[in-house]
Amino acid sequence: MSGASSWSFREEDARRINEILSAFLGEAGARTALIVDRTGQLIATVGEEVQFDPTAFASLTAADFSANDQLARMLGEPEFGALFHQGERESMYLADIARRVILVVLFDNSTTLGLVKLRVRTAAKELNQVFTEMFERTDDGTAPPAVEGGFLGEAEDEIDRLFGA
Amino acid sequence: MSMINYASREINCKLVYYGPGLGGKTTNLEFVYNKVAPGARGKMISLATETERTLFFDFLPVDLGTIRGFKVKFHLYTVPGQVYYNASRKLILKGVDGVVFVADSQLERMEANVEAMQNLYDNMQQHGYDLTRIPFAIQYNKRDLPNASPIAELQAALNPGWPVEDPARQRMLPDPDRPGEFLVWQEDGQWYERAPYFEAIAATGEGVFDTLKSISKAVVKTLG
Ligand SMILES: Nc1nc2c(ncn2[C@@H]2O[C@H](COP(=O)(O)OP(=O)(O)OP(=O)(O)O)[C@@H](O)[C@H]2O)c(=O)[nH]1
Ligand SMILES: [Mg+2]
Numbered sequence: 516m517s518g519a520s521s522w523s524f525r526e527e528d529a530r531r532i533n534e535i536l537s538a539f540l541g542e543a544g545a546r547t548a549l550i551v552d553r554t555g556q557l558i559a560t561v562g563e564e565v566q567f568d569p570t571a572f573a574s575l576t577a578a579d580f581s582a583n584d585q586l587a588r589m590l591g592e593p594e595f596g597a598l599f600h601q602g603e604r605e606s607m608y609l610a611d612i613a614r615r616v617i618l619v620v621l622f623d624n625s626t627t628l629g630l631v632k633l634r635v636r637t638a639a640k641e642l643n644q645v646f647t648e649m650f651e652r653t654d655d656g657t658a659p660p661a662v663e664g665g666f667l668g669e670a671e672d673e674i675d676r677l678f679g680a
Numbered sequence: 681m682s683m684i685n686y687a688s689r690e691i692n693c694k695l696v697y698y699g700p701g702l703g704g705k706t707t708n709l710e711f712v713y714n715k716v717a718p719g720a721r722g723k724m725i726s727l728a729t730e731t732e733r734t735l736f737f738d739f740l741p742v743d744l745g746t747i748r749g750f751k752v753k754f755h756l757y758t759v760p761g762q763v764y765y766n767a768s769r770k771l772i773l774k775g776v777d778g779v780v781f782v783a784d785s786q787l788e789r790m791e792a793n794v795e796a797m798q799n800l801y802d803n804m805q806q807h808g809y810d811l812t813r814i815p816f817a818i819q820y821n822k823r824d825l826p827n828a829s830p831i832a833e834l835q836a837a838l839n840p841g842w843p844v845e846d847p848a849r850q851r852m853l854p855d856p857d858r859p860g861e862f863l864v865w866q867e868d869g870q871w872y873e874r875a876p877y878f879e880a881i882a883a884t885g886e887g888v889f890d891t892l893k894s895i896s897k898a899v900v901k902t903l904g
Pocket of ligand 2: 706733758759
């Protein structure tokens with residue numbers, strides 16, 4: 516109907532993703548894992564609570580990843596698949612999941628890039644399956660109804676209140 | 681809609697401000713940032729050049745609060761208007777739920793406006809989105825300048841209307857912001873639709889919230 520494709524994220528999706536990421540963090544010795552969708556929205560966070568603004572972080576992550584995707588194409592690569600940003604103490608590793616979302620791993624010197632990469636491979640495979648199922652489910656029209664009646668009216672009132680009547 | 685998160689009970693809507701370079705897109709977001717209740721907005725991020733031209737995007741999250749159990753958030757983005765930044769412009773459109781086109785009313789910017797509008801249609805199409813089927817509003821900015829074109833001329837060039845073929849949509853639709861004017865109308869047997877438009881002076885904030893209200897209501901409607 517509208518331009519952008521729609522999909523929904525349910526409780527059971529959150530539970531499965533949480534399980535996969537918690538196991539991954541333990542095995543990789545990483546601190547935090549985030550799932551961000553390609554449009555810049557934060558979908559899930561697991562592990563140590565982050566000290567920065569996660570919404571802003573998600574929008575920058577998506578932009579960073581998309582920009583690198585385009586760079587890959589210019590080099591004749593279909594994609595880079597993963598990105599690594601190294602800091603003195605904190606580093607981040609980003610990996611593509613199902614071409615729709617990005618797994619972001621934050622880790623410090625208590626583990627190694629090699630171990631993180633190795634464990635990401637397994638986690639990514641599992642996450643791929645979860646997200647692929649999720650997108651197929653939404654595409655076949657079995658998604659639950661979006662919002663209950665009365666939502667629209669209340670949202671409009673809220674918009675008038677926040678942005679001035 | 682791009683995503684409803686039933687697990688965290690969040691709905692995020694992506695609004696993109698598009699338009700020619702120096703038209704006032706960033707100024708729109710800055711005004712919203714400065715005037716909206718501080719508790720309702722997050723950090724504004726601007727990826728800009730030394731001379732404050734947008735290089736990649738500006739980003740401002742605005743929180744509508746909890747409605748019927750869902751936290752509703754608007755994510756406002758601007759694109760870089762300068763012609764040669766098209767690659768980044770296109771990236772920002774990904775997953776867009778509503779578009780605001782900020783036109784520069786100045787006579788000498790007419791061609792730049794038309795080019796940017798064409799570029800918007802092209803980039804939307806390349807993503808597989810149809811601009812005539814998603815929330816879309818036009819803002820004629822810089823109305824304070826003496827060399828501003830008359831609205832009728834801007835409308836004729838940028839918002840003449842597109843044909844409506846879907847019979848379900850072929851009925852007169854009044855423009856809620858302009859008594860006596862229509863968003864969907866019939867002319868010589870053919871139905872047309874155009875985007876709602878707003879006059880603005882983003883530098884002083886005039887028209888900024890009218891535009892934002894219109895586009896955010898249109899986006900919320902697509903959820904119901
Ligand atoms: N006179 C006048 N100046 C304006 C108005 N709105 C914005 N400006 C000025 O126009 C210039 C450009 O505004 P920006 O908001 O940076 O434009 P932009 O569309 O973000 O430009 P890009 O980032 O290059 O795409 C600034 O100097 C603003 O102060 C207006 O309504 N009237
Ligand atoms: Mg700008």
